[in-house]
Amino acid sequence: MTDAPAPAATLPDLATTDPVELTRALCDLPSVSGDERAIADAIETALRALPHLEVLRDGDAVLARTTLGRASRVVIAGHIDTVPVQGNLPTQLRHDDAVGEVLWGRGTVDMKGGVAVALHLAATVTEPAVDVTYAFYDHEEVEADKNGLGRIARRHPAWLAADxxxxxxxxxxxxxxxxxxxxxxxxxxTGRTAHSARAWRGHNAIHDLAPVLAALAAHESETVTVDGLDYREGLNAVGIGGGIAGNMIPDAAVVTVNYRFAPHRDAAAAEAYVRAVLADALADLPDVTITVTDVAEGARPGLDHTVAAAFVRAAVAATGAEVNPKYGWTDVARFSALGVPAVNFGPGDPNLAHADDERCPTAQITDVAAALRAWLAPAS
Structure with a gap:
């Protein structure tokens, strides 16, 4: 006899299950990056049971959208994968004296709560005020070239078209x-190697970095207002290397610089800005090179857009949410590259993402769901 195949993973009914319990069900399904097939299958099956949605799939990314002919369309998106489990599954409900009920376990913060809210709304808000595309994608926690949202943007950009x-x-x-x-x-x-006892016969490449480091240390980063939010920039040395041996003058040295730039600049403007900051420091240095090794452009929030402004009003009214800029990089930038302004909004403390004690107050899941419902279905 051969073993019977394992039963397919399933989700509880999206329309009748509380978003907190749905978060728990999602977390307890296998979903470490590269192993998203089961959870993607479960999400697709659950969404295909909803007749008011058109369901699309590419690899382990699943999209569902309304086609009501509304004047505007929005995307509500979330990744379905997590970093590896560290003995923190299955999930547990615990009590915290400060915040009340808390859901513990891998994915409770990053980001099954947001996914659960989107799935619940997809099932229960059947006549939203705007057309909605719900996007659930794979491989966010690994190399960028595997990212499911990026893959959809390359293969099917029309699937992500929105305001x-x-x-x-x-x-x-x-x-x-x-x-x-x-x-x-x-x-x-670059310099010239020599014995350190006869340093005058060489040229010290490490010493040549001194004016570069001084320019970076003296630089005062800007705060730039974009669409009503104040983005604080940062320009810093984050790594340095050079040297051959303890008795040799180094003939090469390198400093790695990280520039966090506000979304009013594109990559070309950001590079030009760094070069301008370092221009005087580099003016007298021989054979110096500047090479961009990695770049990811930012994203404008577009809060001056009518649809975005309505969302912010609903979120603030429903939960008292603050409206802040995002200093770190997220996948909202992929939407911005498609011409779609975007914001981050979900339950969970980002400082607990990927932590062994990852946990989310259940009230945050409920509040985010309420805020989004108030925006999508203001009359309900």
Whole structure:
């Protein structure tokens, strides 16, 4: 006899299950990056049972959308994968004297709460005030070239067409608009090797980095207002290397620079800005090179857009949410690259993402669901 195949993973009824219990069910399904097939199958099956939605799939990314002919369309998105489990599943409900009921376990913060809220709304808000595309995607916690949202943007950009997008990343129930961009550059100097007892016969490449480090240390980062939010930039040395041996003058050295830039700049403008900051420091250095090794552009929040403004009003009224800029980079930038302004809004403290004690107050899940419902179905 051969073993019977394992039963397919399933989710409880999306329309009747509380978002907290749905979060728990999602967390307890296998979903570490690269192993999303079971949870994607379960999500697809649950969504296909809803006749008011058109369901699309690419790999382990599943999208569902209304087609009501509304004047505007929004995307509500979230990734379905997690980082590896560290003995923190299955989930547990616990009590915390400070915040009340708390859901513990991998994915409770990053970001099954946001996914559960989106699935529940997809099932229960059948006549939203705007057309909605719900996007659930794979491989967010690994290399960027595997990211399911990026894959959809390349293969099926029309699937993500919208006037506004919300990414359910953890924000502790506050609205974080857009995100800063990030760029890494290597500033490399060259010298000439010599015995350190006869240093005058060489040229010290490490010493040539001194004016570069001084320029970075003296630099005062800007705060830039974009769509009503104040984005604080940062320009810093984050790594340095050079040297051959303890008795040799180094002939090469490099400092790695990270620039976190406000979303009013694109990558070309960000690189030009860094070069301008370092121009005087580099002016007298021989054979210095600046190489961009990594860049991800930021995202404008678009809070001046009618749809976005209505969302912010609903979120603030429903939960008292604060509206802040997002300093770190998130997948909202992928929407921005498609011309769709976006914000981050989801339950869970982002400082607990990936932690062994990952946990989320259940009230945040409920509050985020209430805020989104108030926006999507204001008359309900």
């Amino acid at each position: 506004f997008a919300i990414l359910g990343e953890p924000t502790a129930g506050h609205v974080e608009g857009g995100c800063n961009g990030t760029m890494r550059l290597e500033v490399a100097t």
